[in-house]
Every structure is written in C-alpha cells, then in structure tokens.
Amino acid sequence: AQTVTQSQPEMSVQEAETVTLSCTYDTSESDYYLFWYKQPPSRQMILVIRQEAYKQQNATENRFSVNFQKAAKSFSLKISDSQLGDAAMYFCAYRSARAGTASKLTFGTGTRLQVTL
Amino acid sequence: NAGVTQTPKFQVLKTGQSMTLQCAQDMNHEYMSWYRQDPGMGLRLIHYSVGAGITDQGEVPNGYNVSRSTTEDFPLRLLSAAPSQTSVYFCASSYSGTFGELFFGEGSRLTVL
Numbered sequence: 001a002q003t004v005t006q007s008q009p010e011m012s013v014q015e016a017e018t019v020t021l022s023c024t025y026d027t028s029e030s031d032y033y034l035f036w037y038k039q040p041p042s043r044q045m046i047l048v049i050r051q052e053a054y055k056q057q058n059a060t061e062n063r064f065s066v067n068f069q070k071a072a073k074s075f076s077l078k079i080s081d082s083q084l085g086d087a088a089m090y091f092c093a094y095r096s097a098r099a100g101t102a103s104k105l106t107f108g109t110g111t112r113l114q115v116t117l
Numbered sequence: 118n119a120g121v122t123q124t125p126k127f128q129v130l131k132t133g134q135s136m137t138l139q140c141a142q143d144m145n146h147e148y149m150s151w152y153r154q155d156p157g158m159g160l161r162l163i164h165y166s167v168g169a170g171i172t173d174q175g176e177v178p179n180g181y182n183v184s185r186s187t188t189e190d191f192p193l194r195l196l197s198a199a200p201s202q203t204s205v206y207f208c209a210s211s212y213s214g215t216f217g218e219l220f221f222g223e224g225s226r227l228t229v230l
Contacts, residue, residue: 004159035219045160045207045221091159100167102211103150104175105219107159 002027004094006108013082014116020067021077021111023092031097034068034075035105040088048090051075053097079113087115119143123208123222130198130229138193138225140208146220147213149191153177153204154224160207166191167213198229 003026013019025034036048051059051068058066063083067076079086092108095101124139142149150165152175162175166185180202182194191210195202208222 009157043205043224045209045219047218050218093160100213102213103148103165103167103209103219104162105152105160107152107161109157109159 002029002032002094002096002106004092004106004108006092006111008111009109010112010114012114012116013079013086015082015084017082018078018080019082019113021079021090021092021113023075023077023108025073025075025092025094025106027073027094027096029096029098033095033097034066035093035095036064036066036075036077037091037093037107038086038088039091039110040085045091049077082115084115084117087113089113121208121210121220121222123206123225125225126223127226128228130195130227132199132229134198135194135196136198136227137195138206138208138227140191140193140222141189142191142208142210142220143189144210144220145188146210147188149185149208149210150175150219151181151183151191151193152207152209154207155204163193163206195227198227200229203227203229 032053034051038046063080089110093105121142151163152160164183166172206225209219
C-alpha cells in the first residue's frame with residue numbers, strides 16, 4: 001500500500017516571502033500522479049498543483065511550484081510571494097495511474113500554513 | 118454549474134441511530150468516492166465507485182454502506198452510528214480519464230453522541 005508523509009504539522013511564513021512544504025511518499029509503482037490540495041477554513045478542498053510521475057519537468061502554477069524527485073520519492077511545494085490568502089491546511093496526495101483509480105487518493109496528514117504580516 | 122453537492126452540511130446523531138449522507142454531482146463523472154477527515158489523519162477513503170452499479174471498499178469501510186444506482190448520486194449510509202464515526206465527510210467525483218482531477222463537495226460535519 002502507498003503511504004504519504006508530511007513531516008511538518010505547522011509552518012509559518014511572512015507575507016511576500018517564500019515557503020516550502022515537504023512531502024515524501026512510498027510506492028512500488030512507477031507510474032502515478034501527485035497532488036497538492038489546499039483546505040482553507042471554509043473546508044473546501046482546492047487543487048493547487050499536480051504532477052505526473054513520468055514527467056521530469058516540475059509543475060508550476062503561478063506562484064506555486066513543486067520539486068519532484070522521483071528517485072527520492074519526494075514532492076515538495078514551494079509558495080513564492082506568500083499572500084494572506086495562502087493561509088490554509090495543505091495536503092499532499094498520491095494516486096496510482098492504474099485504470100479505475102481516479103477517485104482513490106492517498107493523503108498525507110497535512111501541513112497548516114500560517115501567513116504573517 | 119453546481120459541481121458536487123453534499124447534504125446535510127451538519128448533523129448530530131445519537132449512538133445507534135442511522136442516517137444517510139447524500140452526494141450528487143452534475144458533471145457526468147463516472148467515478149465517485151467518500152472520504153472522512155479526522156484531526157491529524159488527513160483524508161481517508163471509505164468507499165468508491167467507478168460507475169453506476171459498481172462500488173468497492175476503501176481504507177476505512179467498516180460501519181458504512183454505499184450504493185450507486187445512478188451516475189449522479191452516491192449516498193453514504195451509516196446503519197448504526199458510533200462515536201468513532203464523528204468526523205467530517207467529503208464526497209468527490211472525477212472523470213475516468215488518465216488525469217482525472219478530483220472534485221470535492223463542501224463536506225459534512227457529523228457528530229455522534
């Protein structure tokens with residue numbers, strides 16, 4: 001079974017600064033997808049960024065980027081120019097690429113990000 | 118476009134009572150799933166479905182039943198609620214495509230006394 005580990009329960013960053021959230025995972029599969037989800041106080045789960053394991057290029061979405069190290073099974077999220085609206089719980093998630101697994105994600109325990117003035 | 122709709126948003130039950138959490142999606146997604154979120158444990162998969170009439174168990178299925186009679190609906194039933202089922206429940210749906218993004222409902226907070 002796959003596991004996802006987020007070793008930072010809480011992180012804090014000053015507005016306009018950069019912060020990196022860590023995620024490691026364990027799998028025996030070679031083809032899979034990785035995601036970062038944001039959960040603000042509203043409780044809504046919002047997809048931040050996703051990465052396909054077969055792509056070596058790191059995904060980028062505006063101020064959000066990832067550092068995907070397949071051999072090390074590491075998938076960290078970098079938030080640049082942090083904004084107050086970035087304050088939320090962030091979850092790392094893994095999904096197999098096998099058929100029939102699109103709705104089966106394995107989540108980490110989350111990192112709560114505080115953004116200070 | 119409503120997306121994934123869950124009802125109710127909040128519910129308080131007594132131990133032993135039964136209830137159904139409703140989930141409906143209007144995106145014609147084939148795949149649907151239920152997760153529970155507990156403090157310090159992230160989201161864990163309860164049950165999932167790859168199409169009407171097809172369901173399977175996830176990581177924490179005990180105490181929950183599901184059925185999928187239509188593409189749109191995927192209700193989650195608690196037959197005899199227990200305090201351990203106090204949690205926030207999320208319904209999600211996705212396409213069956215290669216990179217099917219998971220769309221989540223707003224969550225339902227259930228408290229079992």
